[in-house]
Amino acid sequence: MKTFRGRYGDGRTARLTEVRVEVLDGRLRFRVGATEHEIPVEALTLEAPLGSLPLVARLPEGARLELEPGREAWTTLHPRRRSGFVDWLETHWVRTAIVALAGIAATALLLTRGLPVLAEPVAALLPERAGQLLGRQTLEVLDARFLGPSELDAARRAGLTAAFEPLRRAAGVGAELRFRSGGRFGPNALALPDGTIVVTDALVQLAGDEREVLAVLAHELGHVHGRHGLRAILQNSGAALVLAAVFGDLVSLTSSAVVLPTVLLQSGYSRELEREADAFALALLEEVDLDPAWFARILARLEALGGSAPSLLSTHPHAAERRTAALRAARDPALGDPDRGVEAYGNDGVQP
Amino acid sequence: MTADETAAAPTPEAATAAPAPTVHPLRFHARTGEYYRIWIVNTVLTILTLGIYSAWAKVRTTRYLYGSTELDGGRFDYHASPLTILRSRAIAAVLLGLYVGAGYFAPLAANLVFLLLVLATPVLLVWARRFALRNSSYRNVRFSFGGEAGEAARILLGWGLLSVLTLGLAYPYARWLRYRFLVDGSWWGNQPLRTTVGARNFYGAYLVAGLLGLLGFLVGIAAIGFIGWRLAGEAGTSDDPAAAMPQWLILALVVGLYALLVPAWGWLQAALLRRVLDTTTVGQHRLRATFSPAREAWILTTNLLAIAASLGLLIPWAKLRLYRYRLAHVAVETEGSLADAAARMGDDPSATGEEIGEFFDFDFGL
Numbered sequence: 001m002k003t004f005r006g007r008y009g010d011g012r013t014a015r016l017t018e019v020r021v022e023v024l025d026g027r028l029r030f031r032v033g034a035t036e037h038e039i040p041v042e043a044l045t046l047e048a049p050l051g052s053l054p055l056v057a058r059l060p061e062g063a064r065l066e067l068e069p070g071r072e073a074w075t076t077l078h079p080r081r082r083s084g085f086v087d088w089l090e091t092h093w094v095r096t097a098i099v100a101l102a103g104i105a106a107t108a109l110l111l112t113r114g115l116p117v118l119a120e121p122v123a124a125l126l127p128e129r130a131g132q133l134l135g136r137q138t139l140e141v142l143d144a145r146f147l148g149p150s151e152l153d154a155a156r157r158a159g160l161t162a163a164f165e166p167l168r169r170a171a172g173v174g175a176e177l178r179f180r181s182g183g184r185f186g187p188n189a190l191a192l193p194d195g196t197i198v199v200t201d202a203l204v205q206l207a208g209d210e211r212e213v214l215a216v217l218a219h220e221l222g223h224v225h226g227r228h229g230l231r232a233i234l235q236n237s238g239a240a241l242v243l244a245a246v247f248g249d250l251v252s253l254t255s256s257a258v259v260l261p262t263v264l265l266q267s268g269y270s271r272e273l274e275r276e277a278d279a280f281a282l283a284l285l286e287e288v289d290l291d292p293a294w295f296a297r298i299l300a301r302l303e304a305l306g307g308s309a310p311s312l313l314s315t316h317p318h319a320a321e322r323r324t325a326a327l328r329a330a331r332d333p334a335l336g337d338p339d340r341g342v343e344a345y346g347n348d349g350v351q352p
Numbered sequence: 353m354t355a356d357e358t359a360a361a362p363t364p365e366a367a368t369a370a371p372a373p374t375v376h377p378l379r380f381h382a383r384t385g386e387y388y389r390i391w392i393v394n395t396v397l398t399i400l401t402l403g404i405y406s407a408w409a410k411v412r413t414t415r416y417l418y419g420s421t422e423l424d425g426g427r428f429d430y431h432a433s434p435l436t437i438l439r440s441r442a443i444a445a446v447l448l449g450l451y452v453g454a455g456y457f458a459p460l461a462a463n464l465v466f467l468l469l470v471l472a473t474p475v476l477l478v479w480a481r482r483f484a485l486r487n488s489s490y491r492n493v494r495f496s497f498g499g500e501a502g503e504a505a506r507i508l509l510g511w512g513l514l515s516v517l518t519l520g521l522a523y524p525y526a527r528w529l530r531y532r533f534l535v536d537g538s539w540w541g542n543q544p545l546r547t548t549v550g551a552r553n554f555y556g557a558y559l560v561a562g563l564l565g566l567l568g569f570l571v572g573i574a575a576i577g578f579i580g581w582r583l584a585g586e587a588g589t590s591d592d593p594a595a596a597m598p599q600w601l602i603l604a605l606v607v608g609l610y611a612l613l614v615p616a617w618g619w620l621q622a623a624l625l626r627r628v629l630d631t632t633t634v635g636q637h638r639l640r641a642t643f644s645p646a647r648e649a650w651i652l653t654t655n656l657l658a659i660a661a662s663l664g665l666l667i668p669w670a671k672l673r674l675y676r677y678r679l680a681h682v683a684v685e686t687e688g689s690l691a692d693a694a695a696r697m698g699d700d701p702s703a704t705g706e707e708i709g710e711f712f713d714f715d716f717g718l
Binding site: 007009010011013014015016018047050051052053054056062063064066086089090091093096099100102103106107110133137 | 381382383385386387388389390392393395396397399400408412415416419420425426427429458459490491492493541690691
């Protein structure tokens with residue numbers, strides 16, 4: 001026979017009676033006032049144990065019995081004695097620590113590998129129209145807040161647009177080139193989800209040669225081709241949800257609705273997507289018979305600007321590595337050095 | 353220890369009550385280690401199941417906190433079904449997705465969704481309160497909520513609009529109405545909850561919190577200005593201090609500015625809650641709240657710093673720290689026994705089935 005300290009409430013009143021509960025031969029016995037209660041263990045509904053809380057047993061007709069010590073009462077009363085997998089994990093520091101480590105590893109894996117893998121097919125499933133709406137929307141916001149009309153002369157813009165066309169055709173995507181004065185964006189180019197590619201005046205001015213701009217455009221075409229805009233949004237949404245799972249206790253649903261879009265707007269592409277766009281650009285340049293060294297050349301210029309202006313580099317922190325990759329693909333690596341002079345472009349019929 | 357503190361609290365109304373009431377302090381038995389393990393397993397499983405487990409996590413956490421809270425020998429109970437919570441969370445997630453998605457693709461539609469959500473808040477508030485109370489019990493007697501959505505709409509939408517129109521002057525009054533609505537509609541078994549808190553208290557609290565917030569804001573602005581001026585001095589470009597600052601520093605300062613508003617916010621929430629609790633009666637028993645808003649503001653601020661410094665690992669510790677302090681300073685003064693009071697009239701928890709209240713579990717807090 002086992003005995004437990006108990007508190008009995010009949011469910012109709014708030015009266016609580018301290019009782020001494022005896023368990024013998026599968027029956028529970030206790031006395032409330034003058035009434036002797038005897039209940040078969042099978043008639044109890046036990047609440048799964050939680051920490052060191054007393055065990056709560058629901059009796060027929062809404063009565064409730066609280067038993068202490070809770071763990072001991074559970075192993076005595078429950079036929080299988082098991083308290084569930086989650087409880088098993090929670091009741092021992094070593095097991096919980098393993099869960100924590102596994103959780104950290106799984107989260108890291110989910111953020112770095114899982115989300116990109118998940119985002120790719122989902123982005124492919126989204127209709128074209130989604131990208132179009134999104135692109136138009138983003139450009140409106142950018143125009144309203146950050147960008148102004150281009151101050152480049154029309155001939156230069158027309159020349160670049162004409163040179164861009166064969167590049168776009170070789171990439172096999174729908175894309176449109178827009179020139180803007182970038183302000184704080186510095187020398188930069190952005191690919192929007194609808195295929196619009198925005199080039200800042202500063203980038204065109206920074207480039208010593210139009211072929212350098214084309215190399216950057218090839219990179220942006222890589223983003224368009226891989227639907228990176230949508231993929232980045234999906235990945236970042238997933239990341240925000242994971243964060244919400246951790247901090248959900250603190251942040252209510254309403255405030256995460258406010259934070260979420262900001263997080264999405266501010267985060268750029270992941271390195272993985274950048275690498276993908278780079279590889280695409282190098283192959284594309286080869287295809288249209290432009291030396292990939294032009295890409296290394298413009299990267300070197302951007303790198304030389306350093307952190308003094310927010311530039312392409314701020315969202316692409318691995319410039320040296322990228323330049324090396326471009327140089328490896330180059331036919332004339334010496335071209336990658338911006339200090340070395342080159343033949344003028346466009347006059348002698350060299351068309352990309 | 354806490355019993356003595358609470359008993360020693362001044363009781364101006366005590367003179368009117370003929371027999372000396374008995375003071376029962378709340379006792380909180382939660383263990384930090386245990387709660388920590390529950391939190392870790394909850395968090396990891398929530399991530400691994402992509403959020404689905406969060407419903408079970410909520411039930412486990414709430415059950416643990418309620419079950420650890422004792423008053424006069426009885427403990428609180430939480431009865432919500434994880435599946436119900438999962439259902440309402442799924443709906444909430446769809447609504448949130450609609451809102452965020454619409455924000456990207458069609459801002460006009462997003463505004464429409466937002467407007468609909470705003471119009472729905474009174475109903476959601478009533479449902480959430482009903483759900484929370486119906487699934488809570490003390491001494492095997494359930495709580496319930498009888499407030500009507502129409503009344504909630506009048507307070508939230510009507511007075512909310514008025515608050516906007518009066519540039520916030522009516523806002524403390526609207527908050528007061530909201531607190532009163534939430535408390536006065538509540539029942540423990542057949543015992544009604546009532547609060548006699550005055551709107552004056554709310555205006556006082558908002559005034560103090562507003563001044564505190566303003567002070568924090570001014571300190572923050574002064575600090576930013578000073579750092580900017582020093583940096584500009586070093587760089588030799590005094591015309592535009594902002595240009596001399598690295599971006600991370602600007603970000604840190606903006607975050608710091610918000611952090612300076614945290615104490616004011618924490619003070620306000622604690623001050624309002626204390627006033628409301630301290631003037632609340634349950635049947636003929638009355639609640640006593642003696643926690644200090646300044647102390648709670650301190651706890652909240654240091655909690656946030658600890659959470660930030662530990663990258664979130666101290667969340668469970670921080671949460672229990674606040675609960676522990678607050679619950680140690682809440683007590684119930686009983687006229688006669690708690691059991692007798694609720695026992696006079698019968699109350700069958702299963703008979704008060706408010707099915708619609710089972711539907712949503714949005715956590716509005718009180």
